Amino acid sequence: MNDNMSVEQVQTEDLKAFEQRLTEVVGYLRPYAWRWTVLLIVIAVCTACGAWYWLLDEETSKVSFIQSLKNHPFFASSGSTLIILFMAGIHKRVISPAIITARCRKVLANFNMSCDDTGKLILKPPRSRSTPYRPNTRWPNDQQSDQTTHQHNQ
Template structure:
């Protein structure tokens, strides 16, 4: 019975890995784009001279990537990225109570 549970748990976590990998790549790409856009936004001398919204309007790459990153977090990308590790940690916690 324990072997079947272990096999099913391993199957389930392995099934989540491809989707988790894709979400991690999306998160990395959007994060790098946001960081690059932020760097360009901060080193632009015009940023200090104009209003905040004008500055964002002048840097559409940063604005779009930042909105995308915020949207991904509101959509729950952080849960999708760490789901397998959360499941494994919770199973370890529960099984530790039964000395398994």
């Protein structure tokens, strides 16, 4: 830190660096999320088309389930692929930028800030001095300490 820099300048630079890193992370994840989304849509459409032909086949009701899947390998393979993709977490990869920004919003709320879907910081107006900051977490002894504080204030 330079001796000529004030605390506010350092804080501003820290916020800018955090915002830049957050936008980089979200920007990096977006193309991958888009690719996973396209893959998911393609496999889902293939599964739906295969299911349509599988259900329209008159043989399906006359043979065993395993034999009907053997008769329709396109449906069996696309359906299996779809199941494997969901088990591997494709649904999380599709929405990964939204997960990152939601978690950042939750943390930034403690600092009276937020961020948009691209990772840009949003500064909220300061809280009034009459209402001090109180975290949302409450400890089991808080009721007791609140009563003690209330008694001391009277």
